[in-house]
Amino acid sequence: MTNKDKFIQLVSGEDNRTLADIKKRIKNRAMLRESQQIALKVLMKLADFGWSQKDLAKAMEVTPQQITKIVSGKENLTIETQIKLQHILDIPVLASYYENKMAEMDQRIVIFEKRMDKMVVQAIEYSINYQSTKVLKLERIDY
Amino acid sequence: MEIVRIFNGQLFAFHFKGEKYNEMRRLLTLWNDTAYLYEFVTKNKSDIPKDLNIPELVSQLIDHANDIDDRLFEISSNPEKGLEEFFKPLDNQEYHIVELSKQKGRKNYLRLFAIKIDYHCFVITGGTIKFHHLNKDRPHTQKEMQKMDRCRDYLKDNGVFDADSFYEFLNEQK
Numbered sequence: 001m002t003n004k005d006k007f008i009q010l011v012s013g014e015d016n017r018t019l020a021d022i023k024k025r026i027k028n029r030a031m032l033r034e035s036q037q038i039a040l041k042v043l044m045k046l047a048d049f050g051w052s053q054k055d056l057a058k059a060m061e062v063t064p065q066q067i068t069k070i071v072s073g074k075e076n077l078t079i080e081t082q083i084k085l086q087h088i089l090d091i092p093v094l095a096s097y098y099e100n101k102m103a104e105m106d107q108r109i110v111i112f113e114k115r116m117d118k119m120v121v122q123a124i125e126y127s128i129n130y131q132s133t134k135v136l137k138l139e140r141i142d143y
Numbered sequence: 144m145e146i147v148r149i150f151n152g153q154l155f156a157f158h159f160k161g162e163k164y165n166e167m168r169r170l171l172t173l174w175n176d177t178a179y180l181y182e183f184v185t186k187n188k189s190d191i192p193k194d195l196n197i198p199e200l201v202s203q204l205i206d207h208a209n210d211i212d213d214r215l216f217e218i219s220s221n222p223e224k225g226l227e228e229f230f231k232p233l234d235n236q237e238y239h240i241v242e243l244s245k246q247k248g249r250k251n252y253l254r255l256f257a258i259k260i261d262y263h264c265f266v267i268t269g270g271t272i273k274f275h276h277l278n279k280d281r282p283h284t285q286k287e288m289q290k291m292d293r294c295r296d297y298l299k300d301n302g303v304f305d306a307d308s309f310y311e312f313l314n315e316q317k
Contacts, residue, residue, distance in 0.1 A: 003242070004261040007146075007303045011155060015147040018156070018168040019219055022212045025175060029209065032175070036205055039177035040198050073177030073205075 028076075036073030038085065038093055043071055045089040059088050144297060146266060150219040153226055155260075156267040157294055167255065170270040174208035174253060177201065183272060190274035190281070204272065207250040214250075225263045230255075233291075243295050243304065254284075256291050258298065268294040 025032060046056060053067040060067070060081075069075045070085070077085075079094075086093040145158050147165050158165035164172060173179045180201045184191060191200055218224045230246040233256070246265060248255040255270040269287045298304065 002261070003303055004264055006301070007155075007260045007264070007266070007298065008152075010146050010298070010301055010303065011148055012145040013147055015149060015156070015158075015165055015168065018149050018165060018171070019216070021168060021171065022216050022219075025171075025209070025212055026216060033205075036175075036177045037202075040181065040201055043178060043181045044198060068178070071178040071181075074175065 031076055032074065035075055035077060038077065038082070038091075039071045039073035041091045041093070042085060042089060045091050049089075056088070060084050144294070149267075151222075153263050154215075154219070154265055154267070157269075165267075166269050167267045170255065171208065171212065174204065174211070174272075177205070180204050180272075187272075187274060187281075192274070204252060207253050210250045211248070211253060211255070226265050227263070230257055230259065230265055243298060245291055245295070254287075256287055258291065258295055260298075260303065266294070266298075 042056070045051075046053065049055075053071065054064050057064040057067045070077065070081070082093045083096075085091065086097050092098060144160060146155050147158050148155055149165075149167055154167075156165040156167040162169060181197070184197050184200050184204070188197070191197070195203070214229055218226055218229060226248075229248040231248075232241075233245040233247045244259045246257045246259050248257065252272050252274055253270070254273050255267055257265040257267045259265055268291045271284045271287045273281075273284055275281050275284070
């Protein structure tokens with residue numbers, strides 16, 4: 001009996017799940033990669049905030065088990081979950097994050113421009129007033 | 144402990160009492176778990192390469208785990224391929240045939256440890272994430288070395304060991 005024969009006698013059974021898991025991961029790799037990137041952003045933000053996974057569960061109104069699944073990076077996250085994560089943690093998950101940021105930025109620029117316009121108008125008004133004062137003063141000197 | 148067949152009569156793995164999965168499934172599951180990797184890297188921050196930050200390293204580890212998935216799947220589905228392409232002797236100085244040779248399958252920082260039973264026949268005993276040069280230098284890698292010894296002893300105790308053909312080389316005893 002060879003070493004291998006003796007070894008085979010020790011084998012208690014077959015575990016098909018290990019290879020099935022590998023096949024499944026390969027098949028779902030693109031989705032998993034996205035899920036893992038989101039999980040990583042969530043974990044880093046939790047560390048920044050000093051939040052536990054329970055704190056996030058509370059904020060998202062989900063069970064701590066659901067957060068465990070999210071941060072494992074193995075979940076096919078629903079759009080609803082992604083929106084909640086993006087909103088609560090202020091992390092870029094969906095394209096809407098940057099679209100919203102751009103819109104916010106545009107709005108700030110508009111507000112800034114309006115303020116600038118107002119300031120320019122005010123400056124002109126002050127300048128006119130000042131010149132009028134000067135004219136008045138000059139007029140008085142003339143007298 | 145028990146041994147389970149993973150594929151093709153080529154790859155086997157130990158399944159330890161109290162563990163949910165066999166060693167190969169356990170490790171590949173962990174290496175694809177972002178929270179586990181993040182925690183591991185954070186805990187071992189002092190060992191990580193200076194040019195990498197935590198999220199970069201976690202992403203790299205996931206890529207490496209994907210690579211191991213690909214390589215093992217390729218070997219499992221191609222009869223012309225053998226596990227010798229993946230596993231190499233743990234002892235870099237092992238140039239001779241050693242019975243129940245300790246082997247490692249690696250991708251950068253990830254290590255799967257196995258014992259070679261025969262040509263195209265390996266049994267996985269465990270694995271680790273190794274940032275440090277020497278296995279004996281960190282408790283998590285040290286534990287895996289001890290596990291490999293225990294598995295080897297188990298095989299020997301159960302007769303998977305032919306004394307006449309077993310050559311213990313000096314370099315292996317180092």
